[in-house]
Amino acid sequence: MTAIQLNDVSYHYPTSDFKLTIDQLTMTANLVAIVGQNGAGKSTLFKLLTGLMQPQTGNILINHHDLADLSPADRLKTIGIVFQDPSSQLFNATVEKEVAWSLSQTESDAAVIAEKVAQVLATVGLTDIKDKNPFDLSMPEKKLLSIATVLAVDPQIYLFDEPMISLDWPSQQLVTRLMQQLAREKHQVIAITHDMDWLAATFSKIAVLSDGEIKFEGAPAALFGQPELVHAVGLLPPRIMSIVSDVLGDSRVYLTPADYVAKHQTH
Amino acid sequence: MANNQQISINDLSFTYRHDSNAVLHHISATAPLNSIIGIIGNHHAGKTTLCRILAGIIPNMMAGDLSGDVQLGPLSPTQNWPALNQQTGFVLQDPASQLSGLADTVADEIAFDLLNHGVANTEIQHRVTEVARQLQLTGQLQRSPNSLSGGQLQRLAIATAIVTKPAILILDDPTSEMDPQGRTEFFNWLTIIEKTTILIVSNEIDDLCEIADRLWLLVDGELVNQGTPLEVINQLKPDWQIGTPQVYQLARSMNWSLGTDLFPVNVNQLRGCLHDRHST
Amino acid sequence: MDIRDDSLQKIARRHWYNFVDPVTKLLLALFLTMLSFDFTPLYFEISLVLFSLTLLLLSRLSKATVNAVSFCLFLIVTMVVIQGLFYSHNVHPLFSVMTITFYREGFLYAATMSARILIIIFAIGFFMGTTTVSENAKYLESIGMPYKLVYLLMSVCYILPQIQQNLSKIQFVERARGINPQKTVMQKVRSILPILIPLIIKTFDQSINRSITLQLRGFDRPERTLATPKYPYFKAKFSHYLLSIVILLLIGCKLWQIISRFL
Known part of the structure; x- marks a missing residue:
């Protein structure tokens, strides 16, 4: 089980007043979502978790090792990053080479690489277009490819920045299934998102950021059971809650339509 | 017959230059002017291409093999583009490159x-x-x-x-990067704009069903269905792989129907449906 | 309150260089450059360097200018060393370090060249640091240049920051995906090679999108309202005429110097 621990972490940009301060945050659950309004500090926290940007004070420990001390190769094996905009993370001539490039950073055996590439392309359903240039792909395909490049390395921790953006419905389902699968295989999956419906349906734990501070840590149902807090941090409850409270006057917590159905078919 | 009060697309097909496969195949659709039309479909469905044709980007700035006819009220993007462009507002998928x-x-x-x-x-x-x-x-x-x-x-x-x-507003996935409040406010605000025809591409099926007068559903370059959100969502086929609004999922599971096998797709319809059930 | 013209709030913060219009600044840069080519005494060159440096220091120094200047200083040092050692007219030794002798002629030659480079860099830096793309665009349009041409000129200026922005974004991601340490210059150069093509494609894509939307937004319509210049400028026309005439004289003078050598 991987544990990520942030101790007294702070970061501020030289050019703005914004400051991120996290006294204590421990992430041990397999599926963690980080949420918050625009400008709450999500992207800053994300960049710190990638290990590519260091906090000015405090440290980030991964299984008790300081993230800043990892060698580049160890960092790759530890943290896989899926950025929001896939078009700026693809730079090889074909889909196949794109995945192979990532693998070649830590693996030198060509046969192993070839086998692994074929395997992950099948997982994300891109086998048929493996010879295409990544630039000719549609947005969802690019995103799936960028996920494949990380899957190939098989890191302990997966970081996703807004994974649902620019995906269509079938690819959203595919990515969600993949993330759940990774979590079941004891990887830690962390996602930044502003999609409350997806969050409510998918994650077991959420950390809420507002004004650069953690305002809530816990299960989605616990967060959405506190409407004042949800409002104060600038979030909205899942859509099903607004529908049910609007139409039926029922203001209890429901995470998905299926959740409502389950709770009401029992009696 | 051309009708000055509606948008009509007639047997529209398009293939980009340097590409052998058509992106749009024989599309025909209509909708009244001053309504909100939601364009839905998955990737490779041709949504962005359709927007480009409606805005006149194709064929005026991007070349390809275009056949068929498009009328937006009295104007056509192929025949009177300058006049049409004067009355059209367009939002690209990538907002940064629009500035x-x-x-x-x-x-x-x-x-x-x-x-x-x-x-x-x-x-x-x-x-x-x-x-x-x-x-x-x-x-x-x-x-x-x-x-x-x-x-x-x-x-x-x-x-x-x-x-x-503008009298015509063409929006290609305009809310993808907005947070939930921003998105909700934006969709609410679309409904209060008057005397404007709005064509909007979006993956936000819940929001579209709340505000759109009509939906056009594209699958692999073909227009497989068009109609009110109620009709289109209730007639979805599983192999089109389109998500459904939460109201519809809820109503279907609870069997709150609006009559013969027709389930509500937005909050108002759900309210009406439940009201009717209680009063009977 | 006028929300677009920020004159009301910003009048106190307006600097002297805001009263000089962009074209005058460019002509001034050209004028200083021509002066340095026409008159070669080293003291004169040095005073020109100091004058243009003062201009630069009195304006807003941007990080980009500092970077450009430091890069030039690096080039200049190399040039001084090479010319001091190997200039073809080297005769008089200046000083010796161990067995290596520096010569006066090469040193002077390199110093003159360096002075010219510095003058150009400082003067252009002054222009770049004290104007914005939008101020230039508005001014050019207001003095009668067709907007289409203004836009073309400006998009050439715009493409460099755009490339830089894309480059840093792609490089960050490359660093995230790879183990290349990118510490030495060689490693940095090698890390840029694979991402050049996506960089060009992305920038090209953005340029096409931009030109499409500008047409949609009607930037070349005949009824376009002429932009008003951002600031009221001091004697703009007069400065243009004066500087243009002097520059033409200097060019004529330089040409005559060259031609008279063959007579």
Whole structure:
């Protein structure tokens, strides 16, 4: 089980007043979502978790090792990053080479690489277009490819920045299934998102950021059971809650339509 | 027969130059002017291409093999593009590349469109303030467009498209980077715009069903269905792989129908449906 | 309050260089450059360097200018060393370090060249640091240049920051995906090679999108309202005529110097 621990972490940009301060945050659950309004500090926290940007004070420990001390190769094996905009993370001539490039950073055996590439392309359903240039792909395909490049390395921790953006419905389902699968295989999956419906349906734990501070840590149902807090941090409850409270006057917590159905078919 | 009061697309097909496969195949669709039309479909469905044709980007700026006919009321993007463009606002998928790059401030960026339309300076002042208020950019007016977040950039792109009060608004996935409040406010705001035909591509099926008068559903370049959201969602086929709104999922599971096998797709319909059930 | 013209709030913060219009600044840069080519005494060159440096220091120093200047200083040092050692007219030794002798002629030659480079860099830096793309665009349009041409000129200026922005974004991601340490210059150069093509494609894509939307936004419509210049400028026309005439004289003078050598 991987544990990520942030101790007294702070970061501020030289050019703005914004400051991120996290006294204590421990992430041990397999599926963690980080949420918050625009400008709450999500992207800053994300960049710190990638290990590519260091906090000015405090440290980030991964299984008790300081993230800043990892060698580049160890960092790759530890943290896989899926950025929001896939078009700026693809730079090889074909889909196949794109995945192979990532693998070649830590693996030198060509046969192993070839086998692994074929395997992950099948997982994300891109086998048929493996010879295409990544630039000719549609947005969802690019995103799936960028996920494949990380899957190939098989890191302990997966970081996703807004994974649902620019995906269509079938690819959203595919990515969600993949993330759940990774979590079941004891990887830690962390996602930044502003999609409350997806969050409510998918994650077991959420950390809420507002004004650069953690305002809530816990299960989605616990967060959405506190409407004042949800409002104060600038979030909205899942859509099903607004529908049910609007139409039926029922203001209890429901995470998905299926959740409502389950709770009401029992009696 | 051309009708001046509606949008009509007639047997439209299109293939990009340097490409052998058609992106749109024999599309025919109609909708009344001044309505909101949601265009839905998965990737490779041809949504963006359809928007480009409606806005006249194809064939005026991008080449390819275009056949068929498009009428937006009295105008056509193929025959009277300058006149049509005068009355059209367009928001691209990538809001950042829509900006002129010649403006130091958000206010200047919005004013750019008004200057192009020859609007007088006093009027520009008024219109920029107004549109910034509508899209909650008032606090950003003096800031550089480069300093905005993704969601704010999308709102700026929308502001530049609507500030000239176009009769036709074409929006290609305009809310993808907005946070939930921003998105909800934006969709609510679309419903209060008057005398404007809005064509909007979006993956937000819940929001579309709340506000759209009609949905056009594209699958692999073909228009497989068109009608009210109620009709289109209730007639979905599983192999089209389109998500359904939560109201519909809920109503279906609870068997709250509006009569013969027809389930509500938005909050108002759900309310009506439950009201009817209680009164009978 | 006028929300677009920020004159009301910013009048106190307006600097002297805001009263000089962009074209005058460019002509001034050209004028200083021509002066340095026409008159070669080293003291004169040095005073020109100091004058243009003062201009630069009195304006807003941007990080980009500092970077450009430091890069030039690096080039200049290399040039001084090479010319001091190997200039073809080297005769008089200046000083010796161990067995290596520096010569006066090469040193002077390199110093003159360096002075010219510095003058150009400082003067252009002054222009770049004190104007914005939008101020230039507005001014050019207001003095009668067709907007289409203004836009073309400006988009050439705009493409460099755009490339830089894309480059840093792609490089960050490349660093995230790879183990290349990118510490030495060689490693940095090698890390840029694979991402050049996506960089060009992305920038090209953005340029096409921009030109499409500008047409949609009607930037070349005949009824376009002429932009008003951002600031009221001091004697703009007069400065243009004066500087243009002097520059033409200097060019004529330089040409005559060259031609008279063959007579």
